[in-house]
Amino acid sequence: MSLIVSAIGQGLLWAVLGVGLFLTFRILDFADMTVEGTFPLGAATAVAAISNGMNPLLATLLAFAIGAIAGLITGLLYTKGHIPILLAGILVMTACYSVNLRIMGRANVSLLGKSTLFKNHFLASLPQYFDSVFLGTLVMVIITGLVIYFLQTQLGQGFIATGDNQTMARSLGINTDNMKIMGLMVSNGMIAFGGALVAQNNGYADVNMGIGIIVIALASIIIGEVAFGDLTLNQRLVAVSLGSILYRFVLLIVLKLGFSANDLNLLSSIILALCMMLPVFKKTFNFKHILKRGLDTND
Amino acid sequence: MIKPLLELKNVVLKVNRNTPEEIMILDHLNLTINAGDFITVLGSNGAGKSTLFNAIGGDLSIDSGQILLNGKDISHESVERRTRFLARVFQDPKLGTAPRMNVAENLLLAERRGQRRTLAPRHLNKQLDRYKKITATMHNGLDERLTTATGNLSGGQRQALSFLMATLKRPEVLLLDEHTAALDPQTSQDLMHLTNERVQEEQLTCLMITHHLEDALTYGNRLIVLHHGKVTFDVAGAEKDALTTEKLYSFFAEIE
Numbered sequence: 246m247s248l249i250v251s252a253i254g255q256g257l258l259w260a261v262l263g264v265g266l267f268l269t270f271r272i273l274d275f276a277d278m279t280v281e282g283t284f285p286l287g288a289a290t291a292v293a294a295i296s297n298g299m300n301p302l303l304a305t306l307l308a309f310a311i312g313a314i315a316g317l318i319t320g321l322l323y324t325k326g327h328i329p330i331l332l333a334g335i336l337v338m339t340a341c342y343s344v345n346l347r348i349m350g351r352a353n354v355s356l357l358g359k360s361t362l363f364k365n366h367f368l369a370s371l372p373q374y375f376d377s378v379f380l381g382t383l384v385m386v387i388i389t390g391l392v393i394y395f396l397q398t399q400l401g402q403g404f405i406a407t408g409d410n411q412t413m414a415r416s417l418g419i420n421t422d423n424m425k426i427m428g429l430m431v432s433n434g435m436i437a438f439g440g441a442l443v444a445q446n447n448g449y450a451d452v453n454m455g456i457g458i459i460v461i462a463l464a465s466i467i468i469g470e471v472a473f474g475d476l477t478l479n480q481r482l483v484a485v486s487l488g489s490i491l492y493r494f495v496l497l498i499v500l501k502l503g504f505s506a507n508d509l510n511l512l513s514s515i516i517l518a519l520c521m522m523l524p525v526f527k528k529t530f531n532f533k534h535i536l537k538r539g540l541d542t543n544d
Numbered sequence: 545m546i547k548p549l550l551e552l553k554n555v556v557l558k559v560n561r562n563t564p565e566e567i568m569i570l571d572h573l574n575l576t577i578n579a580g581d582f583i584t585v586l587g588s589n590g591a592g593k594s595t596l597f598n599a600i601g602g603d604l605s606i607d608s609g610q611i612l613l614n615g616k617d618i619s620h621e622s623v624e625r626r627t628r629f630l631a632r633v634f635q636d637p638k639l640g641t642a643p644r645m646n647v648a649e650n651l652l653l654a655e656r657r658g659q660r661r662t663l664a665p666r667h668l669n670k671q672l673d674r675y676k677k678i679t680a681t682m683h684n685g686l687d688e689r690l691t692t693a694t695g696n697l698s699g700g701q702r703q704a705l706s707f708l709m710a711t712l713k714r715p716e717v718l719l720l721d722e723h724t725a726a727l728d729p730q731t732s733q734d735l736m737h738l739t740n741e742r743v744q745e746e747q748l749t750c751l752m753i754t755h756h757l758e759d760a761l762t763y764g765n766r767l768i769v770l771h772h773g774k775v776t777f778d779v780a781g782a783e784k785d786a787l788t789t790e791k792l793y794s795f796f797a798e799i800e
Binding site: 394395397398399400401402403405406409410412413414415416417418419420 | 601623624625627628631632634638639640641642643644645649652653654656657658659661662663664665666668709
């Protein structure tokens with residue numbers, strides 16, 4: 246039971262990454278590698294700030310701001326510097342590694358004995374693991390709500406149009422460069438925010454905690470889409486949180502099967518690859534057809 | 545006296561600048577467009593027709609010369625700023641609409657062409673009745689598909705929608721780049737009739753590139769021919785009415 250509650254809590258905390266990546270991967274329609282650097286950047290920022298006595302909530306918001314700056318740099322390299330987005334992301338991701346070491350002073354910093362978002366009277370009074378479920382739900386309701394509101398504004402519609410058809414967007418007077426920069430800033434801000442949450446939940450920040458982040462964030466998006474099928478844009482954003490929880494369940498099962506935590510990155514990649522190839526499998530094996538034939542004995 | 549709306553003065557535009565492959569696409573081109581002109585633009589491939597549109601739209605920056613709107617130099621204004629007065633319809637139906645957004649959402653985007661977009665809610669539902677009426681004027685079933693993603697529309701419907709989007713907020717200048725060329729003959733004719741009707745009704749100032757000599761003769765009050773980056777032929781009014789396809793063919797044979 247506690248394992249399941251823990252998985253739900255972890256899923257909700259990590260879902261921030263999925264919604265953040267949704268803005269670039271699904272709406273602007275490109276893969277932003279910066280997130281592998283901004284996740285530990287957010288963790289490092291929050292942990293360093295808290296260690297220096299900053300209020301944990303402020304430290305978490307500071308992580309968002311620093312992440313947004315990293316996104317700004319990727320955005321400028323991409324739009325003004327004409328560096329392909331994949332490379333621009335990798336450049337900033339690589340640079341973040343050094344920055345994170347600078348911020349933390351060493352490769353791993355513990356929050357032992359320090360105050361965090363999870364250490365207050367209310368959350369401490371909840372049963373074990375329910376603190377992350379509560380905080381995760383709160384964060385996801387706010388963030389998902391804000392993103393849904395934004396996408397329905399005039400500016401948000403211009404943002405969607407930029408990812409959908411750049412030529413048209415420009416011909417209607419939408420500054421597509423600014424839209425991409427804004428998307429990268431908000432997206433990376435959210436990923437860094439997620440990094441700050443996870444670091445406080447784990448009780449430490451590690452310079453290597455960014456490896457495989459993009460796969461985890463993509464997994465929550467893709468699993469949500471595969472599991473719930475045809476959805477509206479707003480529903481898809483909610484499905485990201487559910488996808489993130491489902492992904493944690495899958496990990497739980499995999500660990501129960503006897504794999505070690507060291508195998509998780511390999512398994513995550515395999516799960517994601519399988520989910521992304523599902524449309525191909527459906528076509529090749531014609532699932533529906535086989536199913537029908539199996540049911541209809543007269544055929 | 546009619547005041548010129550848009551003027552191109554000695555416009556030069558080169559590609560592959562400062563390389564051995566440098567080509568002058570627009571060669572000291574001069575063109576004065578008056579308010580209410582409906583100009584059909586003819587010319588062989590590579591004559592500079594699309595480049596002319598891209599120069600007016602700001603997609604390509606000019607090397608020398610001036611582009612004036614109501615006497616004001618706009619040669620160095622960005623694409624985004626020029627959309628305040630300019631609307632375009634492209635040849636490729638895929639370029640004119642956002643495929644994952646529905647018809648109503650596309651119209652809403654187009655209605656704010658060139659304006660600031662803020663964090664105010666879009667209020668799409670309030671517009672639906674109005675959009676239904678507007679799309680019904682296209683007589684092609686668009687009004688029944690307001691909530692359909694435009695990627696699922698036929699090419700004809702998409703192109704009609706693109707045209708509607710370009711004229712929804714009245715542009716001072718409308719550029720049509722072979723906007724019926726990718727459609728089947730019947731749909732193409734329907735959209736051409738509709739275009740003409742709308743341009744006349746709203747007294748739009750319009751440039752239309754076409755490869756159909758008949759269309760170029762039938763529609764508009766003025767006809768120009770581009771050749772090697774220059775306007776080599778420019779007729780209007782009664783002189784244009786007197787033109788025939790034969791005369792045009794013999795003219796083309798002369799300049800080639």
